[in-house]
Amino acid sequence: DQQVKQNSPSLSVQEGRISILNCDYTNSMFDYFLWYKKYPAEGPTFLISISSIKDKNEDGRFTVFLNKSAKHLSLHIVPSQPGDSAVYFCAAIGTSGSRLTFGEGTQLTVNP
């Protein structure tokens, strides 16, 4: 049962343009959502998060949007840079005691 889904395994974007990574979830008990970035041969690094009481959180070039009614979140990166090329995982967690659940990841490639 895949509770967190990233339906696009890959995304290719031109440098300077916007990258939009999408994530859907099915568990309505999730109330905190996170995005991680992973380079090859390294551990994932935390990027940005959002609580279910908000619909937007911004940090520099990164903005996460949450649509609770659609059970959908997205990560916007603007402007995209070649160094942003990595695998991006969305993750969700619910009430205390539940564990972090990850999506399958989306490989972002930003072309110079």
Added chain:
Amino acid sequence: NAGVMQNPRHLVRRRGQEARLRCSPMKGHSHVYWYRQLPEEGLKFMVYLQKENIIDESGMPKERFSAEFPKEGPSILRIQQVVRGDSAAYFCASSPFAEAFFGQGTRLTVV
């Protein structure tokens, strides 16, 4: 504050041997996760532990795999009688509650 430390970074084992992977969480973190990443695949949850307790082990294979997070010392993921299919990158993450911070991983190669 040091990050999550995993060791060894690379581990080579012959089929049938035991593999022990260690994870020292960040200071003050009482939750530890273990994930496995097979080649060309995403992160697969294995086990979620608190100090001296296994909270969720729904992702652990039923045989040969075990994990612990003792009161003192690192969390250990143990794989007994390794097989070639166990070759993967194993990531540990620690968490105070929500955000999880990952180590650099241990790459296990079974020959």
